[in-house]
Amino acid sequence: MKTMIAALSLAATLFGANAQAETLKVGFSPEAYPPFWVPSPGGEWTGWEPEFIDALCAEAKYDCELVPVAWEGIIPALLGGKIDVILNSLRINDERRKVIDFSDKYYEVVTEVVAAKEADLGIEPSDMAGKIIGVQVSTGYQTYAQKNYASDAAEIRGYASQDEAYQDLAAGRIDVVLDGSIAMNEFLKTSAGACCESKGVLPRDVETLGEGYGAGLRKDETEVKERLNSAIAALRENGTYDTITAKYFDHDIYGDAQ
Known part of the structure; x- marks a missing residue:
């Protein structure tokens, strides 16, 4: 009887370990x-x-x-x-x-270019001449900007978070932000985002935007x-x-x- 109980106890223990x-x-x-x-x-x-x-x-x-x-x-x-x-x-x-x-x-999601409403620019490299572009570091946005805009832009400025980039955009400290359309639309709904609008969708670049x-x-x-x-x-x-x-x-x- 003790042997049977011990066997059942062992089986229950093993089953529980496997089930966890x-x-x-x-x-x-x-x-x-x-x-x-x-x-x-x-x-x-x-x-x-x-x-x-x-x-x-x-x-x-x-x-x-x-x-x-x-x-x-x-x-x-x-x-x-x-x-x-x-x-x-x-x-x-x-x-x-x-x-x-x-x-x-x-x-x-698609990636878009965000800038002040009054800014007359698009998504081409020539549109970024002399502009400060904000991107979150270690993202496809940063890689895309460095690949396509570095030679024309005044600066590609990296941020620890996307929110920090948007804060500087709303304050006028930078000219452009690259971001996914969903998060961008959330920013545009805020009071700070009333300053800005999408200037266009970037082409699908698998190498950088994934x-x-x-x-x-x-x-x-x-x-x-x-x-x-x-x-x-x-x-x-x-x-x-x-x-x-x-x-x-x-x-x-x-x-x-x-």
Whole structure:
């Protein structure tokens, strides 16, 4: 009898260990980026991406823990093992593929040029002659500006956050900001954003602006990648993705099918 009880106890212990979800440390930059990341008064994060992360982790059978990391250090934090994955509107592009891997994309937006309403300019390099362009550091926007505008612009000024770039744009300290259309529209809705408007959509440049936004992973994390890819596909197929998206947007943000 004691032997049977011991065997049952061992089986229950093993079953419980196998049933427990693995912990996945999810790195994100703790800065407001509405409607993707919105801080609450209680210190929690709400928005499209935290909701998507919750659903993704549940579908992939992971117990996810959000770990705040400064944006400029988020890839080093991944490579150093401080976090297991980046889920923070990280653009998929070839430059980053040199050091990390990516899941399939989970959303995509176009990039626009934002400037003062009275500014007579477009999106061509000649339009940027003598202008100060604000971009968030370590982003596709910065890479695009350096590739296409550096020889004409007076300066390409890097910011730790997109919000800081918009503050300087509203104050007249810079002339132009490059940003994704969704975050740009959120800025234009604010009182500070009343100064400005979109001057046009940048052409789709896969080399700099990427192929959409995906989860950043270490190159040897094959199992994590496969589980996240399967979960992304499942959320798209079972309607969860659309249900979450409808809370924040009036259109599909996934973009073209891969």
